[in-house]
Amino acid sequence: MPPAPTDTPAPIRRSPVTAARSSRKPLSLVAAAALITLFLAPDAAAGGGPTGPGAGARAEAHLQLVLDGESLTAQDMFDVLDAKSVAVKLSDESRRRMRQIRDGALNELSKGARVYGWNQALGPLKDKQLDSEQQKEFQKRILRSHAAGVGEPLPERVARLVMVLRANQMARGAMAVRPELVDRMNDLVTAGVTPVVPQIGSLGSGDLQPMAAVGMVLTGDKAPARYRGEQGPAAQILGRAGLEPSFELEQGEALPIISGSTVVLASYADALHRATKAAGLAEGTLAMFMDATRAEISSLDARTHAERRIPEEEKVAERLRELLHGSEWTTEQGRRRLGEDHPRIQDAVSLRAAPHIYGALRKTLAEGRRDIEREANASTSNPLVFARGSGRGHEFVMGGNWDGALLGHAADTLNAQIADLGVHSQELSARLLSPKWSYGLPANLAGGTPGLNSGMVQVQTVAAALVPEMQVRAMAAGVLSRPAKDGQEDHNTMAMASVRHLHQNLDRLETVQAVLALMSAQGIDLIGKKMAGLSLGKGVRSLHDRVRAHIEPLHDDRYLTPDLVEMTDLVRAGELGPAPR
Secondary structure, eight states: OOOOOOSOOOSSSOOHHHHHHTTOOOHHHHHHHHHHHHHHOHHHHHSOOOOOBTOOEEETTEEEEEEOSSOOOHHHHHHHHHOSEEEEEEOHHHHHHHHHHHHHHHHHHHTTOOOBTTTBOOGGGTTOBOOHHHHHHHHHHHHHHHOOOEEEEOOHHHHHHHHHHHHHHHTTSTTOOOHHHHHHHHHHHHHTEEEOOEEEOOOSBSOHHHHHHHHHHHHTOSOEEEETTEEEEHHHHHHHTTSOSOOOOOTTOHHHHHSSOHHHHHHHHHHHHHHHHHHHHHHHHHHHHHHHTTOOGGGGOHHHHHHHTOHHHHHHHHHHHHHTTTOSTTSHHHHHTTTOOSOOOOOOHHHHTHHHHHHHHHHHHHHHHHHHHHHHTSOOSSSEEEEOSTTOOEEEEOOOTTBOHHHHHHHHHHHHHHHHHHHHHHHHHHHHHOTTTTTSOOGGGOOSSBTTBOTTHHHHHHHHHHHHHHHHHTSOGGGOOOOBTTTTBOOOOOHHHHHHHHHHHHHHHHHHHHHHHHHHHHHHHHTTTTTTTOOOOHHHHHHHHHHHTTSOOOOSOOOOHHHHHHHHHHHHHTSSSOOOO
């Protein structure tokens, strides 16, 4: 995965929240002044306009959010992932609603209701009753017993998003937790504290293990947390950030922390964000490849794509036409410069079907954004509490809203398309090595004296080596359910495995795309003299110049690992792709 951004605030203007952190006083003594500045006078605090529920106001990498359980958008989630610092608070209406539902839930318990996770144990032990003295202690033990995850932790930006998402879901009220629990999550986000969240353990039927790690940090229990590059025990880190080192959960609050697929949601949102950038770069590198091979651009004709009736495909073709606008290389005149003395008629499938392949990916990305918005503003826990209506109080309702099937299958679908994008990119770079398949480019894209120089054949081999790894990881984990926990959880979505495989393939795709970008730029440079006087596409020229601002053309053979590593870093940082659409 790409390196997680640090928690260092934006260098030009430090937010009032950041200034408050340095005092290391308990948040109760400093939060009011900071939040009044941030939320009542946002212009002074961050140079942005006023915020409302679910709306983010960004200025110099500082983000402010007001959560209401209904209005968080995909762009808000992407902004949380990208921002240097984030300040979050609960809307007044959500606070009122949460208190009302919480009071109703406690009233039902006082009448003798027996409820899973409140006064009844969990999983296969669900029939064990807990007395009033055990119920508060039970909240601690739920977190401790479930915090058994292992493996690499989530990137800090994703762990931060996990807390924002869970706070927003709780803000709907149906989980019946106190507003103070949401405030605690928001305080950690605002202070820049993130839990260390292991990635392995969740079966996608509620992210129990990773969310238990989050809960232990919230309560100041023995779990690690991070703050300003430092990692240590939660209570110690919380104190350093100016927060109360402990927070006591009340009856029924531990289960809503861990129940629900919030870690899957945050990881999938991060994958969508990364994949959207990859889709933009794919269009740019394809256009550069088309100029390098003097391709037929009739395959981009708007009339053809209108007849297919897939809007995303039409938009891809339109953007490719924009990138190639003004190109004289992709004309009969340009093709004649390298000896083509008769019309090419049409190019290979990898070119003619590219808008269809990329359009299908764009369609999946759009559907994914709708999915994460729905999930982010949903009550994903068990049980939920609802008003009976007509003043007849509230009731607990058992269900399965924690299930991550939709997200897991969506991640599997996107992963298959990311793998296919890797295959497609590798196929294009392979064509550039062959004078026949590239219509006259020097063999192996070798500069200087061919034979003495071997060119970029081994650079392309890196992409060829990565693609099978991507194909193996594109296996849909969502079809691999297995029963667990004495048959009480007899179907599991494996959604966490799905998103982990998706991120692993996005990591590999960055290098595969870097190979294509390097080789397409090399192809253009090698025939530049023969094409003198003819213009590249406007967008292609811009992309080529960005590549060459960092990496010089290959003349005589040289050590190429640094070139490919640098190009991959540029891809990962989004330095080459157009703005995501």
